Amino acid sequence: MLPSLVVVAIFLIVPSVEALMQSLRLVDPFTGRGIFVGLSNFQELLASAEYRHSILVSVVFAGLATVLGLAVSLGLALLVSQPVWGAGTYRTALLWPYALSPAVAGAIWGLVFDPSAGPVTYALYGLTGVRLNWMVDGNLALGVVTLAAVWKMLGYNIVFFLAGLQAIPPDLLEAASVDGASAWKRFWAVRFPLLSPVTFFLLIMNTLQAFFENFGLIDVLTQGGPARATDILVYKLYRDGFVNVQWGLASAQSLALFVMVAVLTVLQFRYAGRRVFYS
């Protein structure tokens, strides 16, 4: 109880104080000195329509990738957790994309969805008669990026869901089964509630992952385009800071991201507990 309180307090207070102190300063790119500028960094950031658009893209992307990713992985984890012949092999066969880098994933998904050479494009054309140019339409491009992100996290999510499923005492399911609960009902009434700590942990981890670890994917696949449709916050930070060399703007964005991570981390420690995290 006390340790977790301490951690929550420190994760909440220390980053907030630190972020606040830094956000009131503006670092001069030539002298490297900080000047006190009050809240103008944040004001400028929030006033920028481009930044708000970037927030929206990030939230949509992270939300879709997380929800879709968790749903698919839970389904697959349920399948693999059955007493099925060759379960171990299937587990490995579903796990390995996690070892691939975001850049590798980006290139491979770029090929699969290529407007002229991509097999998915071809298959959809065969089925519907529509030839889609994925990388020209903003929504489609975001969809491809989301699918790639979901695919990359499958292995990670399945491992944790499996661990969660295996921790459920078989007695409970047996009892429910004896009481006449169908497989569907057993899932929603027994397994799903008991999985909620794992699900919550994965919810946070997937959100963090979507926000912060997909830079390579997007840089290889779309460069934030078309027309900034896949311009997630990290990509915008990179563009403003390291392409257009606007340090003030980039620092402020850094701090905004910092606050988001702090909030997610606190939520994580508060509700999922440290047990899931470090065990």
Added chain:
Amino acid sequence: MRTEAQVAGPAGQVISARQPPARPRRSARPVLRVRRAFSQGALQLALITAVVVVAFPVVYGAIVSTQAFQDLFSIPPRLTPGEATLQNYAAAWRKANMGPLLVNSTIISVATALGKIVLSLLAAFAFAYFRDFRGKTLFFVTILITHMLPLPVRIVPTYQLMQTLGWVDSYYALTIPFFASATGTLLFRQFFLTVPPSLSEAARIDGAGPLRFLVQILLPLSLNNIAALFMVEFVYMWNQYLWPLIVTTSQEMRVVQIGIKVLVAADAQAEWNVIMAGVMIAMIPPLLVVLALQRTFVRSLSLGTEK
């Protein structure tokens, strides 16, 4: 939690405690046997479909990496290996300058993994062995906070520090900022806390200093953890993209991941066969590490959220 109580209700408890529900025996009821075989078949089918769908992008990429450029546009898409394997891999190697890139990636991945292991062993030892020192909790929490922050969050100050130190475009910039590891510190600390205090007392009586105790006693006991950490950190570093992109400026310091970007951006009409050859070269080392040490990998996934 309420649901648990409901389901396990009185009826369930009685049955499972006193009289385990009679499970249908395999040979007893032919109908059940058929049903079981059927559900086993359906499961297999579902799982095989899932595996095929998940593997398809990479397998297709591997196939394309063997095909000639014009094969890419055959209708329907060609799903069989082609005859241009050597040309493609040679072209990718030449175009992206793969040799030096692979050397760089290997150097920074091994160096970072080793650096993290040494530093986190020392830090964890300090936290576990010296049970009380001033500001212990503060130190510990500081380590936790700092290194659970994803890289993008601290990328601007870190880059500016590299500029100040004059480390931009050097191995220092590619490795040292990654050295401190909350994951490793937590892992080793947890393990060291399970070592009985009598062991360290015995060592002290025999005249062994703390460092000697660490190297001669704790280190051999930690080999499994060290191997797991090495693997996770190697893969993590090998797959880094954003930081190497920013902090290197010259051709000679580029890493494999950036090589992929170079290949993708090389031509207006993407030469997917050459790009895929490059992708295969870049993805094989971490994939081998993970598949070879699969069980350790699964165990260490919980550490793999490393930032």
